[in-house]
Amino acid sequence: MADRIADIWGARTPHAKDAPWPVRVDLHLDRGLAESDVDRWVQSACVLCSNGCGCDIAVRDGRVVGVRGRASDVVNHGRLGPKGLYGSWQWNGSDRLTRPLVRRGGVLVEADWDTAMDLVVRRSRELLDEVGPLSHGFYTSGQLFLEEYYTLGVIGKAGLGTPHMDGNTRLCTATAAAALKESFGSDGQPGSYSDVESCDAIFLFGHNMAETQTVLWARVLDRLHGPDRPVVVAVDPRRTKVAEAAVESGGVHLAPLPGTNQALMNGLVRELIAHDWVDHGYVAAHTLGYDDLAATVEPYTPEHVAGICRVDPDELRRAARIFGTSGRVLSTVLQGFYQSHQATAASCQVNNLHLLRGLIGRPGCGVLQMNGQPTAQNTREAGANGDLPGFRNWDNPEHVRELAELWNVDPLTIPHWAPPTHAMQLWRYAEQGSIRFLWISATNPAVSLPELPRIRDVLAKDDLFVVVQDGFRTETAEHADVVLPAALWGEKQGTFTNVNRTVHLSEKAVEPPGEARSDLDIFLDYARRMDFRDRDGQPLVTWSDPEGAFEAWKECSRGRLCDYTGLSYDKLRGGSGIPWPCDDEHPEGSDRLYADGVFPTHPDVCEDYGHDLLTGGTTSPERYKAQRPDGRAFLKAAEYAPPPEQPDEEYPFVCTTGRTVYHFHTRTKTGRSRQLRRAAPEPWVELSARDAAALGVTEGDLVRVESRRGRVEAPARVGRGRDGVVFVPFHYGYWDTGGDRHARAANELTATEWDPVSKQPLFKIAAVRVTRIGGGTRPAPAPTTTASAPHDPAGVPATAGEDDVREDVAPTGPPTPPPVPDRTPTVPHPASKG
């Protein structure tokens, strides 16, 4: 048995380059239970990050009692990480919401469903009559199922006709979508996880994969422990496990000052061009914009970049040489890039590095503009983030017409007179009072949005009617007018899609507690009560269960890049997840995109006409067409601009925020798991050893971190990050504490600012000051196994759990999953549209 709190990634299964990743099946059952005690195993996939590991849910006496990785799954080959093992189900049976709550005389009291839904529908109708659909806003998630998003999207766009719908995906992967649209014309991940097996170098840009996609990192570690290892390059201001591995592999750890990614990327692109590590044939045939890019990056010499980012210019040169001269390079990009002021610009430079060398669409040459949440891809595909479903372009009347026809509604009902409202604007409208009905599903904005003092004020407004749909009584639920109890993972059926487009079916294993209902049933109930109709007076929403919704979605996706028409619930049962596009031509799905160097940039197919990366100004359809992109990718460029808030005398540190391996977001699930809670029970503040010494702070002292907006008070971890940078984990709201409720969450400090293109907020940069406010009696409650390890381990007990996970390494190698062909010739093209 293994202790998977101490040993996060589990036992190594090393292998050679291009050899299949071996199977290791991880199993965790409730204390005292053996496999023979399990009544049945129910197929699913983990929803505690975007990796999408296939798993089976163990059920005994109608309760979930454990999980086991699925050996046959292409994503994880049987493995699960600490969150998947301990956090995916242990909340089961705890303090769940079991009945609707409504506000009476200022307090939330239990009610039946009719009472709660009547209130919602009455308020909705009143506002529609008085002010119209623009009074309605929907703030949803990256954690519902595809069927739920699609249903919500249809209700919002064709039922109500409001453009005010977005997901917390705006905080999460809006930049992934934006960078893919800007470079390639459409959302849709070019790469595949199987690129890990065949690459020669791996670049991780602002991505702490070791903690945030632990099973993918195990896959990387197995290469790093095998023969012919890849070289790793990490771009992260903290000394993460990824950064350590980079140094050990003979690669580079670049630790730029937060907020300087674009300068660093311009430096890397310039080095490629200066050394002519460029595939000119590929660039000429498949891209646009080379001259502009070369001219823009020209001033970014290694020395100039080093001055801005405070990195060693020779290390920058070395990193560029690794990119420029390795046979096959895999890149991943995540929040260190996405939650920043030049998020889309910097992420597009990663695409550019690949395009310049023609390293795309081939094994080992993946670009993974990562997702974070398990179902964020579906929010974006199905239109619950405001975009039109099926990666359709809101600015293309033909795309709007297709949807109007599909839904049998007047095209004018579907909002498309302006870009869809992004989440930051949605909250602004609620603050200003034009949105007066806000329906929040599967997200906890009272902890996860920036500048929490402001968010609490918005939620508390008398003229804002707030509906919260969750499985737990969260910090946000406390502000609601109506709380709807939702069924969670394992208690409902549906599908979702991970980072590399792999679609999984998650079956219902057990009944939800009390009167809790699936989100799909709640949305369908609202649609029924509102009596939304199509042009012929028939019900607008024609399905009544998950499979019906899936079938409807398939039609919507037909002919688009995210084509699901070749999938069905039955096809997803039994074996592995299947990556889209999956259609007649690719019945087994598609491992990677763009093998032929043809991109969905034709004006008739593209999802967006693009933006100026520096200002966010939109490109008009006319200007876009005049460029004649027609299947070529864009090499987009932008100068570096300093972040909006920089350290000064009053606030001398840069505060950056993020994750620890043991918790998921606001901990509604992981905070209820014994093992995970113990591993990281309370918030902390990470300081570099030198900064701590200058402040007179020693390990465990209580410190106050203050920004212009709020404060956090927590014990200090004297850590291993770069000087001048403070790190605060963002997981700790106050549902489980009686202490100072408003000095725990990182977002007390962050600012209401966003990237001009993706509109993703800047969680990674705020100017703060740090003060020691008291001595500590013990070390900070920060894990020692991760990036938050102490500078001096003496006297700090190592983070550990129990030996309670079984790992079975298959002795004879993996049962080879069905071969998945590359998607070769057909990026959807106007001529081939169904």
Ligand SMILES: Nc1nc2c(c(=O)[nH]1)N[C@H]1C(S)=C(S)[C@@H](COP(=O)(O)OP(=O)(O)OC[C@H]3O[C@@H](n4cnc5c(=O)[nH]c(N)nc54)[C@H](O)[C@@H]3O)O[C@H]1N2
């Ligand atoms: N354990 C765990 N795993 C998760 C989640 C979780 O909550 N817990 N959440 C999931 C979700 S939704 C997401 S979005 C992903 C996020 O996954 P990641 O993006 O890997 O996680 P973060 O910790 O937010 O940020 C990554 C790194 O960015 C670095 N960074 C900060 N500022 C900068 C900067 O200016 N430049 C650069 N280059 N790097 C910077 C931080 O030091 C940090 O190590 O994780 C997913 N997986």
Ligand SMILES: Nc1nc2c(c(=O)[nH]1)N[C@H]1C(S)=C(S)[C@@H](COP(=O)(O)OP(=O)(O)OC[C@H]3O[C@@H](n4cnc5c(=O)[nH]c(N)nc54)[C@H](O)[C@@H]3O)O[C@H]1N2
């Ligand atoms: N400072 C700072 N802030 C950040 C970030 C950061 O790095 N730093 N990261 C940002 C990112 S990337 C993300 S993704 C967000 C995450 O922020 P949130 O989405 O607010 O975080 P969660 O705790 O995952 O909230 C999801 C909620 O949905 C509920 N839930 C889970 N499953 C279901 C379901 O099936 N149905 C319903 N109805 N409810 C369900 C959970 O109980 C939980 O309350 O935080 C963002 N905020």
Ligand code: SF4
């Ligand atoms: S890597 Fe992500 S999907 Fe896989 S088990 Fe861990 S949390 Fe779940």
Ligand SMILES: [Mo]
């Ligand atoms: Mo996220």
